[in-house]
Amino acid sequence: GESVGLHLPTLSVQEGDNSIINCAYSNSASDYFIWYKQESGKGPQFIIDIRSNMDKRQGQRVTVLLNKTVKHLSLQIAATQPGDSAVYFCAENYGGATNKLIFGTGTLLAVQP
């Protein structure tokens, strides 16, 4: 079946630097995308979302970019902090009558002090 994939399984950055986590999705019918943060032994935590009729959305220190032409999603974290260390997942919602979320493989972000 279709799946969401990530290019970089591990990303190591210095504290204070900006982080960019990428995600490729394959279902062109997906109309809603979400980034989640998951700390070890915990459930996913919502970070930011974007609908397919947008190409950019900003939150506090985070920005999500959506490129539907190449089916690519990215999460930018500004001034990365040690507390940002976690696994980040993108998820796509197939929309329509179903509310199912399909998760990508995840990227481990390691912030070096």
Add this chain to the structure above:
Amino acid sequence: GAVVSQHPSWVICKSGTSVKIECRSLDFQATTMFWYRQFPKQSLMLMATSNEGSKATYEQGVEKDKFLINHASLTLSTLTVTSAHPEDSSFYICSAPPGGGLAYEQYFGPGTRLTVT
């Protein structure tokens, strides 16, 4: 914000026994809840959609007779792993969309770590 809880947070059971995991929406009603399984260093895999008052919808490859789901009220869904085996050891996570089954945003529970010995 919306809160989803799970109980227990971790459980150890012997092979062949059954174990029940609860998922509760604490401050909202959820006509739909979702159950995921996550193996170490892997992504979340959707197992089934739990529907209040009706049968659950299982994803392809998930044994409905092994993973029993009951959504008896608007705030509680349970997942029972029957005749558990060591390969069922995993992190089980539930989620629920506040505002109804078609709401896009889902809130996740803290997960339940199941270890089958």
